Amino acid sequence: MKLYHNPLSPNVRRVRLTAAVLGLELEEKVLDFSKGEHKNPEYLALNPNGAVPTLVDGDFVLTESRSIMQYLASKKPESGLLPRDEAARADVARWQFWDAAHFSPQLGNLAFEKMIKGMLGMGDPDPTKIQEALANFRRFGAVLDKRLTGRTYVVGDALTIADLTLASSLMYAKQCEAPLAEFPAVDAWFSRMTALEGWKKSA
Numbered sequence: 001m002k003l004y005h006n007p008l009s010p011n012v013r014r015v016r017l018t019a020a021v022l023g024l025e026l027e028e029k030v031l032d033f034s035k036g037e038h039k040n041p042e043y044l045a046l047n048p049n050g051a052v053p054t055l056v057d058g059d060f061v062l063t064e065s066r067s068i069m070q071y072l073a074s075k076k077p078e079s080g081l082l083p084r085d086e087a088a089r090a091d092v093a094r095w096q097f098w099d100a101a102h103f104s105p106q107l108g109n110l111a112f113e114k115m116i117k118g119m120l121g122m123g124d125p126d127p128t129k130i131q132e133a134l135a136n137f138r139r140f141g142a143v144l145d146k147r148l149t150g151r152t153y154v155v156g157d158a159l160t161i162a163d164l165t166l167a168s169s170l171m172y173a174k175q176c177e178a179p180l181a182e183f184p185a186v187d188a189w190f191s192r193m194t195a196l197e198g199w200k201k202s203a
């Protein structure tokens, strides 16, 4: 299986983290964004969004990081990363969708204002946008904190791709000064996630 990616992307991190936890070796093709390699016609034929990641497995081409995670996890059902039980599986999907819709956009907006704009010479951070992202981060951080209070993992009592999805969204939380400490259950859980062998391997 071949993964087109750029290692700086949280959407890529969640896929590489999943592969690392599963012990799956992927052939990796890093795309150089500064050269626009993610927008060239050959790559757009695989991923019309011109974004990373993209997985190619034989004739099958899959985009969208969270669906790639499901695909990889389903190759090793014994791992439990994608539970067999229908309710647990749906719960994992619920938290993946919740991440895509509500949680990761706040971290993405913070990273854009506080890191990416500076890196790309796109001007100063916009304080209004930072305040908005922080308010939303606090709103959804409280939801995740409530979920994780008294739990070790997001779903059930073992690691799943729900944990790997959400933790990857927090990849730049420290650099973006996201107020994680205000959410003690999230903070403690995130420390457990970053202690995983796969977290280091997927850096």
Ligand SMILES: N[C@@H](CCC(=O)N[C@@H](CS)C(=O)NCC(=O)O)C(=O)O
Binding pocket: 009, 010, 011, 012, 038, 049, 050, 051, 052, 053, 063, 064, 065, 066
């Ligand atoms: N929903 C997609 C988002 C992919 C995405 O936006 N990736 C970013 C990197 S984090 C990207 O490649 N952006 C380049 C662009 O959109 O031009 C996923 O989860 O895979």
